[in-house]
Amino acid sequence: NAGVTQTPKFRVLKTGQSMTLLCAQDMNHEYMYWYRQDPGMGLRLIHYSVGEGTTAKGEVPDGYNVSRLKKQNFLLGLESAAPSQTSVYFCASSYGQGKVQYFGAGTRLSVL
Amino acid sequence: KQEVTQIPAALSVPEGENLVLNCSFTDSAIYNLQWFRQDPGKGLTSLLLIQSSQREQTSGRLNASLDKSSGRSTLYIAASQPGDSATYLCAVLLYGQNFVFGPGTRLSVLP
Numbered sequence: 001n002a003g004v005t006q007t008p009k010f011r012v013l014k015t016g017q018s019m020t021l022l023c024a025q026d027m028n029h030e031y032m033y034w035y036r037q038d039p040g041m042g043l044r045l046i047h048y049s050v051g052e053g054t055t056a057k058g059e060v061p062d063g064y065n066v067s068r069l070k071k072q073n074f075l076l077g078l079e080s081a082a083p084s085q086t087s088v089y090f091c092a093s094s095y096g097q098g099k100v101q102y103f104g105a106g107t108r109l110s111v112l
Numbered sequence: 113k114q115e116v117t118q119i120p121a122a123l124s125v126p127e128g129e130n131l132v133l134n135c136s137f138t139d140s141a142i143y144n145l146q147w148f149r150q151d152p153g154k155g156l157t158s159l160l161l162i163q164s165s166q167r168e169q170t171s172g173r174l175n176a177s178l179d180k181s182s183g184r185s186t187l188y189i190a191a192s193q194p195g196d197s198a199t200y201l202c203a204v205l206l207y208g209q210n211f212v213f214g215p216g217t218r219l220s221v222l223p
Contacts, residue, residue: 042213098205103155
């Protein structure tokens with residue numbers, strides 16, 4: 001009963017490098033989300049998906065891209081990392097809008 | 113734009129005390145409100161979800177209330193235990209939008 005699994009757990013990048021964060025859920029949820037959490041600011045929504053093949057922008061989408069090719073996976077990409085993207089990234093999933101969200105353990109990313 | 117605040121930012125209490133955490137929001141036309149717990153270095157765990165038509169929800173020692181007219185929700189924790197130490201976040205959902213999270217209250221329950 002894994003729930004929501006995020007990989008990797010930690011990553012250090014240099015400015016300008018690219019990377020992809022993977023989120024996988026085994027609950028057959030339609031909705032998936034990517035958030036970033038910064039000290040004192042709560043969680044902010046980056047992108048989300050309401051079903052396989054769909055994506056939509058959240059509050060802070062600039063510098064990120066996402067893909068939902070399979071229902072169980074939601075990928076977050078950084079094409080050219082910047083120090084401002086140093087943060088903890090969380091993936092979440094839910095049965096539908098407004099339903100209980102289930103979170104992964106997070107990915108701690110540092111961009112030097 | 114919905115703004116969510118939580119006061120206090122941090123709280124330290126002795127074990128066994130009853131306590132109240134506060135969540136305030138600026139737009140009262142909410143669909144529902146969710147309370148989460150976050151342990152250090154971990155993800156969020158949903159504790160309670162209150163629909164806009166409800167006044168409160170209870171789960172064990174936790175009770176969450178909702179007053180839309182005043183833009184407030186409270187999370188009441190009875191007989192606090194050291195294991196309750198964590199950060200508690202509230203998240204508010206407006207119709208047709210996504211959850212907006214508060215910054216959280218960091219709770220320490222001292223043995």
